[in-house]
Every structure is written in structure tokens, then in C-alpha cells.
Amino acid sequence: MSDQLSGALRAPDPALGARQALVRRRRGSGGRVYAAARWMAAGLFAALLVSLVVVMANDASQAFGRSGIGFIWSGTWNPAANEYGAGILVVGTIVTTAVAMLLVIPVGLGAAAFLAEFAPRWLAGAFSAAVDLLAAIPSIVVGLWGLIVLSPLFAGDVEPFLGAVPVVEWFFHGPAYGPSVLLASVVLAVMTLPTMVALSRTALRGVPLADREAALALGATRWQVVRKVVIPGARSGVAAAITLAIGRALGESIAVAMVIGNNPSIPHSLLAPGATLGSAIINQFAEASPGLGASSIVALAVVLLALTVAVNLGGQALLRANATRRALRGVESK
């Protein structure tokens, strides 16, 4: 995720003009093979993108042709009855992502604030390295742990507990089997947190030193500086971090598939099993009937693709806007 960040924060290259001039002068005098290789690579990559869109659209066309664009929000996913609609799955995706974000945003922001503002430098560096390492844990491993360790824990202790808490119990009623929307959201939150912490920390550190010093010079305590100057000042960077974290959460499917219970119907409680776009693709792939069934699976992937790309583009745009604003102010960061 740090390369995601650095990619969007790329400052305009100061040597660009010089390089362009040199390239123009030297055109044609490079090795033929080498130039060909470079063009081929670029071309291959472009072809890849085009084929991605074309092939998937083609395979999904059967499903879309049957239900029209309404496939995206139509309600039932019932392979037995040859009814394919992504609506419930989209709802499930949104619900799991939203609940996960509810957990990730405050915890991630708080952790990032600690690393950026309060931890001594050596500790902050060590923890940041740890965060990056933890982010590299393969999702299948987290999914395994979620299924075998967390699920019984949730069924036995956590979920009954939540069902007994006065106000919120409305969200948590019903029998607790273990695999549930709640468990999936928690697993998603656990996996998305390192990304959120790393990106938020960068956003917080980007607040200029001058703003912090101005607040200190007025007699503010360190906490007041963080609350009133640093966090508001990092608003756009944090917004970008949240958006990119959402993008990652949307795409996470294998761990979710293992703990959500594979029940494509509107969940009446967070403790009930549910399904998301990703989990449905994984869980239904093996038994999908050829023709409409398989096409519908691909159609689900298309919907997920559109959703993820839209969110990621938004996040990248936010990051770029934030970087431009910083560059225009021309200030040094911490």
C-alpha cells in the first residue's frame, strides 16, 4: 500500500524537460531490439487492459442480457430456480464494508495519531515496519484463523454477549452460528487496518510543521495541537486513506468467503450468515451451471470490478488533490 501512496504522490519530475530534450535528440540511435522490447511491453500491457474489459463483458453478457442492467440491483440469487440477481450481494458487500469501516476508521486514525505524534521516533519506526509486515499476511491465512479460531469464539461468547447489550441488541438478535456478517466484518476490519494506519500516518505527518508551531506558540498542549490543528489539517489525506481502505476491503474475498456463511438473503441481523459479491463468486463457482450460471458469476465479477475501480479512482484523485495542495503551499512537512 505504500507504493499505492507513493504512486499517487509522485511530484512533478524536475528533470523531465531535460530528459525529454535528450530523448528527442537521440531518437533513432538506440538499440533496435531494446526499443522494440519496450514498445512491446507497453503494448502488451495495454492489450491486457483492453482484453480484461472485453473478455469479461463478453462472458457476462448472457447474464446481463437476461436481466438487463437491473442485474446489479435485482434481488434474488437463487441458482436452483435459475434466478440470478446481484442486488442482495451488493447489499451484503456494502454492509460488511460499512461495518468494517466503522471499526477501522477510529481505531486506525487513533493508532496513526499515536505513531505520528506521540510515539518516540524509534518506536514509531519499529511499529511502522511491523504494520507493513502485518499487512503482508496472506488473506487465506487470516481466513483460516477466522474460520477455526474466531468463529467458535464468536458463536460461544461474543455474539450472545452482544445480543444481551440493551440498545444495540436490535442489530444482534437471532441465533449465533458463528459464521456471520459480523464475523466477516471483523475479519475485514482486521485485515484493512494496517493499510489505514499506514496511509493515515503519512497524511498526519504531512501537516506542515509551521501550523503545529503556531499552535504551540499560543500555549496549546500537544493534545490540543493534534486535535485542533493536525487532524483537521490532514482531512483530505485521511479522506484519501479511508477511500483507499474501502477499496481494499471491497476486494477482499477469500477471507470473507470463509467466515460469512454463504447465505444470499437479506440478513435480518448482523449475527446471521450472509453473502457478498466476492464470497458468492468463490462459494458458487464450483457448482455454477454452465451457460447462465457461469455467465452470472462473471457478471458478479464485473459489478465488483466497477465498484472497486470507482472507489479506487476516487481515492487516487483525493490523494493527488491533497499532494497538489501541499505543493502549492510550498511548506515543509514534519
Place this chain on the structure above:
Amino acid sequence: MNRFRVAVAVGGADSVLVGDDERRVLGRSRAFVQDAARRSLWRRRLAGRAGRLACALALVVGLAPLVAELAYTTARGVRGISFGFFVHAPTPPGIPGGGISTAIVGTAQIIGLALAVAVPVGLCAALFLYERPGRLATGLRFSADVLAGVPSIVIGIFAYALVVRGLHHFSDLAASFAIAVLMVPIMIRANEEAMRTVPVDLWEAGVALGARRSRVARSVVVRSAVPGLVSGNLLAVARGVGETAPLLFTVAAPTAAMTLLIFSEGTEALPAAQETAWATAFVLLAFVFALSVTSRVVAWGLTRRAR
């Protein structure tokens, strides 16, 4: 309750008060502010301490689950590790003495083939972006950014639609294709970043000395950027090794790769199967961590040298 009221319009061009009167009012205002500051200090500091504690707690709470997961995987996975585990092929359920050799070899084959394609493509595409800036390059870079954000499950379905349907059967080739598609955008971005950190004068010096552009790029830029390139590519490999979703749709046998094995064994109710899953998960984890740490060490060595 202090009902002191600071005088309006004290000082400045339209000053109502002048001279000693002004000074007196100012003095009282000053005393008022300082008094308020002193009285509120304990409250502000308490809030600060609570806030700091909350943030530290957030860090612990946020990272604890993953750390617990690591510990658990290690504790349970280590039990199943033995020399035979790596060397023997899997045995049918219920029969002891099996290992995951086919899965390890399978993963190695799939990733190896993917790398054979992805590394050169990633390198050449990054060189293209580095050397020929322009609208085409910007478009390419944008596409790489977009593709890097595509979920691996979607790429898996894409590989299914293109290769599996095209060849009419599941294959390791399809899996390698999927993994390669996954890795290339990440590598392109990492490679370009690594090249950009090379000082421009090196490149220009080479070109100015009359060397062919290809020689310059290869010998000068790539060589100085090697640590950054290695680091970035290692991270991409770590990512590729840990992927499950693309393999689910391109490969038939669960023993073809480690991640698939974890998925199939882990979802079975049999305790022996679950033990296999844990042990495999531990091996995978160890491998991914080794790659990540190596990548970081290489990058750290790079920053050390640059200083």
C-alpha cells in the same frame, strides 16, 4: 464566576481609551487570560493524557488480532512440520505420512512461470515510462494504477474467462497468467519509483558521453536502481505467492498450490486435514515474511548507501 468583560475597541486607530487607562485595561485583560490559562491547565493536560492513552490503546487493539493470529498459526503450524512434510506427496484422507511436496512444487512452478513473464514486462514497461514521458506514458501509468487496484478475485475470473474457457480446461498456465497479471502493475510502479530515485545526472552523463540510449539505460540507470528494483519485485512476489482467489478459478486440483491446499483442507471438518492446513499456512507465512523482510533489508541497504 468571573464576569470581567474585556473592553471593546481597545487600542488601534479608533482607540476609545488612551494612555494610562488603556494600559490598565490591557493589564487586566492580560491577567484574566493568564489566569484562565493557569486554571485550565490541569484539565487540558488530563485530556491530553487520556487522548494519548486512547490512541495507544487503538494501536494495541488494532494490531493485536493480527499478532495473535501470527502466534496461533505458528504455534499450531509448527506441530505438523517435519522433514517428511516437505518431501512427501499428500496421501488420501485418513492415511498418515503425507506431505505437501506437490503443493510446494506447484506453487513454485506457477509463480516461477508468472515471474518469467512479469519481471521482464514490468522492467521494460517501467523503462518505457521512465524514458519516454508523454501522454502515452501518462495513460499507461494511469492504467497501471487502476489495474493495481483491481481485486485479485476479478483477475482470477478474468483468467478463467480468457484462458480456461479458451483452452477448455484448467491449467497451471492459466494460474500463472492470473498471477502475472496481478504482479505486473505492482512491479511497474515499484520499478519506476526505484528508477526515479537514481540521480538524473548519471543518466545524462551517460547519454552525453555518446553511449547508445539502450546501453545508458541498462548499464547506468538499472544498475544503480538495482536495490530498489529488487526490493520492489520481492514484494510483488510475496504478494503473488499468497494469493488464493486467482488460483481457485484456474486450477482444478487443490494440491496444485499451497494456498489452495490451505483452503481445501481448512474448510474440511477432519482434524487431520485442519492440521495440514495449519502447517501449510505456517510454511506459507514463513516464506512470505522472509520475502518481505529481505525486501525491506535490501531497501534499507539502499538508503544507507545513498547517504
Place this chain on the structure above:
Amino acid sequence: MTENDRTIAVDEIGSPGPRHPSGVTTLGSVAARSAATRRPADLSAAAAVTLEHVSVSFGRQVAVRDVTLELPARQVTALVGPSGCGKTTLLRAINRLHDHTGGRVDGSIRIGDLDVYAPSTPPELVRGRIGMVFQRPNPFPTMSIYDNVVAGLRFNGIRRKSLLKDAAESALRHAALWDIVKDQLHAPAVRLSGGQQQRLCIARALAVYPEILLMDEPCSALDPIATAKIEDLITALSPDVTIVLVTHNMFQAARVADRAAVFLLGDDRVGELVETGPTAEVFTSPFDPRTTAYVEGRVG
């Protein structure tokens, strides 16, 4: 001003040791003229800030060494010298900003009879008594003009709306900004021009009624017209607040400062205080030959 007043303002009673007239007359005449038009300095005023043998170092690198200086109350003292001599570093030591930069401050700094660096002295309270204006205007970008001005009061625990509004108006009037912004108090602060933003920062610092105002080259990022406005401000504020002004512009010091303290780089590239005294004298007939060299433009 009568003849006598001018004499009192320019001469110092009981000067120790011989002076060396410098060859610079323009600087000296500027200083003399401004001293003459200023109200007479209150020579009996106690020192607002006392520095004794103050050194600031970062790790093993010493930035400024062994400064002993008195900053008289309700006067403008200019810290002058070429860049890199530690003037800004010294300034920031006064309000304990080095707590956060990693600089170590040795020696003693007292405000009145309060030891700034005593372990029992809360830095927040010290900073609440001292205002600071920075080299580049730094209004809080996410806050409106009004919120910026009252930010200091809010930080120090003052919430009552009526008090905040009064203090904001007072501070903005003092900064000669009230008429410009009174109809757009809730507009974002970053919409103001550079000079206006700097005056906003001055208003923000004044709103907490500081005893001392530290100004770190406040005009260096501004055009001459904005600079003139701020210099007028400094002169107008000086009866109420002790002002310490860091500047590398000797003419600015001559225009607004009652006293000048000259800093130069020693041979070992460590900043040190070379000379201090009333501005006109330091520029026209300094004691130290190094000052003469600096004032005449031969050094720095």
C-alpha cells in the same frame, strides 16, 4: 519633540569605553530620526526577559553560544546579523519551542522572575505569556479568520462567546485589520493576501494579551508596502508589549527598534552575540570592530 527630548533618546548616559564611529551615516541617520520621532523610552523599565549564558545546541553542533542579554520591557529590541548566526534559534529558545525540535538549551532564561526552563514551569503557560510571529505567515488553513484570531484564547480555556468576540475585535484593530475583515470574519483565512495573513497572525498572537511578542523576520516573505504596514504596527504596539524582532535587514532595525543586538558567526561557525545597545549608537558608533565591519557591509 524638543531639543532635550532628542538628546535623551539618542545619547546613552554613562557609556563605558571608547566608541568607534562607523563610516555609515545613512543607517545612523535613519536610526536617529526614528528614535527622535518615537516616544521616549522608559529607561526605568525592568527587563522583561533576561538571558544569561544561554547556548543552544543540536546534538554536538552548537548553534549559538553564551548569550547574555537583557530585553527591556515595552521596547523593541532587534536581533540583527547575517543569516545562520543563531538569531532565530535563540528566539525560539525563549518560548521553549526547542522542546519539540530536539535542541538543548543551556543557561538561564527568565521572564521577570520566572525561570522559563525550571522543571516546575509548565511550558504551555510560558508560551501563553509570549506571542510569536513566524517568518512565513502561517494562519491555520482549516479555520476561518475569526477562528484563527480566537484560537489562542480557546487553547487557553476561554470559551465565553462574548469575551472571544471582544478580544477578537480588539486584536484585529491592533493589527490594523479590523476594517478589512470585519464583514468576512467567517471566510477562510487563507483567502487573505500575504501581508494580510501576516497581520492576521499578529492579531492571533495579540489576542491572548502576551507580555512579550517574538517576531522572526516577519516581513521577509512580504512586499515593501506590506512590510511598511507591519513596521508601523510594531511601532504602535511597542508601548504595550515587549517586542523582540529578528531581522537581517539593518535598515528595518534602524526604523523600528529601540535597541539592537548584533549577532555574528564566530571563527568556529558558532553564532555569538557581539554587541548590544541603543540602535542609533550600535549603528553609528559601535564598540566592537566586528560590528563596525558588519554595519559597513564588509562582513556578512
